[in-house]
Amino acid sequence: MSSHAFFADSATMTRRSLRQTVRYPVMMISSLVVPIILFLLFAGVFSGSMKASVAAFAPGTSYVDYIVPGIVLMTVGYGSSTTALRVNSDMTSGIMARLRTMRITRTAVLTGHVIGAVIRTLIAISLVLCVAALSGLHTRADALAWLGLLGVISLLTIAITWLSVAIGLAANKPEGTSGFTLLVQVLPFISSAFVPIGSLSGALRWFARNEPFTPIIDTIRGLLLGMPIGHSGWVAVAWCSAMALGGYFWSRALFNRGPSR
Amino acid sequence: MTDPTEHPAAITVSGLRKAYGRHTVLDGVDLVVADGSILALLGPNGAGKTTVVNILSTLIAADGGTAVVGGHDVARDAEGVRGAIGVTGQFSAVDDLLTGRENLILMADLHHLGKKAGRARAAELLARFDLTEAAGKTAATYSGGMKRKLDLAMTLVGNPCVIFLDEPTTGLDPRSRRTMWATIRRLADDGVTILLTTQMLDEADELADRVAVLDDGRIVAQGRPAELKARVSGGHIELAFADLAALDAASRVLQVMARDDDALTLQVPGDGGVPALRALMRRLDDTSIEVRTLSVHSPDLDDVFFALTGRATTDLNRADRNRTDQNRTDQNHAADQDPTTTEQMEDAR
Ligand SMILES: Nc1ncnc2c1ncn2[C@@H]1O[C@H](COP(=O)(O)OP(=O)(O)OP(=O)(O)O)[C@@H](O)[C@H]1O
Ligand SMILES: [Mg+2]
Numbered sequence: 001m002s003s004h005a006f007f008a009d010s011a012t013m014t015r016r017s018l019r020q021t022v023r024y025p026v027m028m029i030s031s032l033v034v035p036i037i038l039f040l041l042f043a044g045v046f047s048g049s050m051k052a053s054v055a056a057f058a059p060g061t062s063y064v065d066y067i068v069p070g071i072v073l074m075t076v077g078y079g080s081s082t083t084a085l086r087v088n089s090d091m092t093s094g095i096m097a098r099l100r101t102m103r104i105t106r107t108a109v110l111t112g113h114v115i116g117a118v119i120r121t122l123i124a125i126s127l128v129l130c131v132a133a134l135s136g137l138h139t140r141a142d143a144l145a146w147l148g149l150l151g152v153i154s155l156l157t158i159a160i161t162w163l164s165v166a167i168g169l170a171a172n173k174p175e176g177t178s179g180f181t182l183l184v185q186v187l188p189f190i191s192s193a194f195v196p197i198g199s200l201s202g203a204l205r206w207f208a209r210n211e212p213f214t215p216i217i218d219t220i221r222g223l224l225l226g227m228p229i230g231h232s233g234w235v236a237v238a239w240c241s242a243m244a245l246g247g248y249f250w251s252r253a254l255f256n257r258g259p260s261r
Numbered sequence: 262m263t264d265p266t267e268h269p270a271a272i273t274v275s276g277l278r279k280a281y282g283r284h285t286v287l288d289g290v291d292l293v294v295a296d297g298s299i300l301a302l303l304g305p306n307g308a309g310k311t312t313v314v315n316i317l318s319t320l321i322a323a324d325g326g327t328a329v330v331g332g333h334d335v336a337r338d339a340e341g342v343r344g345a346i347g348v349t350g351q352f353s354a355v356d357d358l359l360t361g362r363e364n365l366i367l368m369a370d371l372h373h374l375g376k377k378a379g380r381a382r383a384a385e386l387l388a389r390f391d392l393t394e395a396a397g398k399t400a401a402t403y404s405g406g407m408k409r410k411l412d413l414a415m416t417l418v419g420n421p422c423v424i425f426l427d428e429p430t431t432g433l434d435p436r437s438r439r440t441m442w443a444t445i446r447r448l449a450d451d452g453v454t455i456l457l458t459t460q461m462l463d464e465a466d467e468l469a470d471r472v473a474v475l476d477d478g479r480i481v482a483q484g485r486p487a488e489l490k491a492r493v494s495g496g497h498i499e500l501a502f503a504d505l506a507a508l509d510a511a512s513r514v515l516q517v518m519a520r521d522d523d524a525l526t527l528q529v530p531g532d533g534g535v536p537a538l539r540a541l542m543r544r545l546d547d548t549s550i551e552v553r554t555l556s557v558h559s560p561d562l563d564d565v566f567f568a569l570t571g572r573a574t575t576d577l578n579r580a581d582r583n584r585t586d587q588n589r590t591d592q593n594h595a596a597d598q599d600p601t602t603t604e605q606m607e608d609a610r
Contacts, residue, residue: 005373012370020358023399094354098415101318103343104371 006105013112014119020086021120027085031078032124036131039071042194043135050195057196058227065139068132069220070193073213075128076157077184079121080164084177087113087168096169100255110165110251117161118154125153140226149223152236156216159240160184162247169254187213192221212239271296271423271454272317276326279312279478286312288478289326294456294471299449301469301486302458308475310458311351314427317456318348331423331454347421351428351458353408354415357401361392361411364400368418386414390444406437413444424448426457430464442467463559466490474569482569498531498541501554511550515541531557 021028047063054066087110090096099109129137141149167180190204191197191213200208208214215235222229272294279287286309294300304310315321317330319339328335331345355364362383369379387393390410395403400411409429416424429445430438445468449455459465465472466486474482474489482489497518502508502525511527512520519528531537538557545552 008373009371012367015370016356016359016367019363020356023358093357094350094352095356097320097350098348098354099371100320101343101346101348102371102419103340 006108009105009108010111010115013109014115015112017086017112017116018119021116027082028079028120028124031082032075032127034078035071035074035128038074039067039128039132040135042067046194053196053199057198058225061225062136062138064132064136065225066221067194068129068137069217069224070188070191071128071132072125072153072220073156073188073193073217074185075124076121076153076160077181077188079117079124079157080160080184081177081181082120083113083117083161084164084168084171084180085174087165088171088174088177091169091171092173096255106255107252110255113165114158114161117164118157121157121161122154139224141224142226145223145226149220152216152219152223152233152240155237155240155244159243159247162244162251164247166247166250166254169251187211188217191217193217212243215239270294270329271298272300272328272330272456274313274317274326274328277313277316277323277328278325279309279316279321279323286478287316287323290475290478290480292456292473292480292483294454296454297449297452298470299445299455299457299468301465301472302456302475303460303462303465303472304458304475305460309478310475311427313475314348314350314425314456314458317342318346318425319343345421346423346425347416347419348425349413349416349427349429351431353405353412355400355403355408355411358399360397360399361403361407362387362396364411364415365418368415372419374418382418386417390414391440405432406434409433409437409441413441417448421453423454423456426455428458428460430459430461438464462490476569497528497558498538499556499558500527500529500552501525502527503551503553507550507552510548511545511552514544514548514550525553528558 043064050063050066054061054063057066090113096109100106133139164177164180164184167177171177188194191208191211193213197205197208197214215232216239218232219229219236221227222232270293272292274290274292277287277290277292278285290309290313292300292302292313302310302313312321316323317328317335319335319342322336330342333339333341333345335342356367359367365383365386366379369382372379374382384393387396390413392407392410392414395407400408403411409432413426413429426445430441433441442464445455445457449470457468469486471484472482472486472489473480500511502511505522505525508520508522508525508527515527515529517527518530520526529541531541
């Protein structure tokens with residue numbers, strides 16, 4: 001298949017994904033509401049008690065500033081559960097089977113889902129950042145840092161989305177995607193998202209230090225608040241690339257496998 | 262009528278094998294479908310019909326054997342096969358979140374028809390399938406029959422020359438079924454080669470140039486519908502009586518194929534023709550035997566299977582009819598038929 005056909009087919013499938021979002025905004029809204037509520041809750045409840053440890057972590061930083069990167073990550077996570085469900089419903093409804101009997105660039109079908117999801121998620125993150133700004137987020141990012149933020153967040157979204165596509169393909173029914181959804185929703189809690197790692201104890205601290213979301217959050221936080229990010233940046237990019245590639249090849253293998261029924 | 266030797270074959274399958282683990286699903290299937298003809302693959306649940314369609318439409322790979330569809334080898338040139346075929350699977354493959362028109366345009370875009378031609382094709386198919394009015398509604402609001410039509414319309418967008426239809430009329434009411442049959446026949450008239458699967462003998466009879474009976478992963482019979490039906494022979498008439506005495510009396514004067522003492526029924530040969538029925542009634546009147554009900558039965562899939570394989574389609578289907586089967590086993594070569602499709606007297610006219 002020519003690359004022209006690949007782009008044309010990907011565009012067609014992306015249009016389909018966006019059209020579904022526009023027609024049924026409920027799914028996007030619900031994946032937006034939870035992160036925003038969590039943000040308001042955490043900011044309201046823990047602002048006071050966390051003041052000291054956040055100040056010790058980075059002077060001049062409020063708790064709102066501190067948790068925004070974690071909330072961004074959660075928005076990506078909740079968005080990806082929508083993607084997994086969409087892909088799964090394509091798989092179980094027979095649409096995937098139909099597409100696989102057609103002479104189209106095979107990966108375009110999945111690429112369409114991914115591009116649609118990335119656009120959806122980036123819009124959701126923009127809205128979350130607006131809410132954060134209204135709640136007193138104080139960023140110190142310059143133009144270059146914003147560019148870096150866009151890059152890291154996009155890479156993160158692409159990575160998590162490819163994984164969610166694979167999960168959606170692998171699951172035999174919608175409930176089968178819930179394990180993955182839970183994972184991307186819970187892992188941020190055992191990371192530097194809501195408390196500095198230093199304040200965690202024992203096994204939790206070890207886990208938080210080594211899980212992929214910590215360097216990603218640290219990178220976003222550093223760029224957002226104008227702090228040094230050390231080598232978190234490279235570790236984050238490495239993790240995201242690994243997840244993206246893993247998700248991509250896994251999805252491709254699953255897509256070429258037999259129909260689920 | 263099409264003879265596979267007269268025309269080039271659009272589908273040639275030989276020795277097709279497929280197993281899931283230790284469970285053999287296809288055990289050496291051979292098929293030939295002539296260009297522009299309709300082949301009905303007839304078989305009960307679990308016979309392997311969908312598996313055949315999935316292999317021929319490049320969805321799954323066979324374990325052995327060869328299959329050539331539209332001049333392309335399924336294993337070596339899947340892309341070529343995909344360019345030639347259209348598939349309507351057993352389960353609906355429409356996007357519920359899109360409207361009927363958007364579903365068709367999605368297909369048109371994927372076939373790279375171009376914006377204008379794609380829209381025109383969508384409108385044409387909507388009109389042809391009587392969906393123009395519902396074109397702007399999301400497919401989620403469609404009835405089962407409408408979805409089935411949209412499904413087939415989507416299959417036709419790319420003008421395929423070989424079409425696979427997996428149980429195209431399952432779940433349709435009798436009228437929609439007839440409409441679907443007419444549509445399928447028209448496609449064949451336009452020169453499209455069609456392989457359809459069905460569980461219903463009358464459907465195969467109605468549509469197919471040739472019928473292949475699939476049972477337990479093997480083709481147990483293949484031929485024109487008339488040839489198959491000849492092997493099953495005519496139908497029978499079932500008489501129900503009020504009591505055992507009447508049943509006994511009737512079985513003394515009639516040629517009995519099968520008798521059920523619990524249900525108080527007798528089966529006698531006869532295809533429901535008026536002279537035969539009149540003769541039968543006169544016979545009963547002469548001996549003043551009271552008949553409670555009378556029904557005419559035409560041969561169906563069960564009868565075909567029974568005639569061809571000497572056993573019932575599935576034990577499950579037949580659990581409630583074991584007794585009749587028992588009776589039939591004795592008669593099996595004298596007359597291979599049994600009830601299921603029932604045409605009541607009024608309908609037989
Ligand atoms: N993915 C699979 N894994 C294991 N077994 C399978 C799989 N797909 C089909 N089978 C088995 O293969 C056999 C044939 O299935 P198939 O779907 O081809 O039957 P069918 O003739 O289409 O039946 P139906 O009329 O119910 O649609 C069945 O026994 C089924 O359990
Ligand atoms: Mg089937």
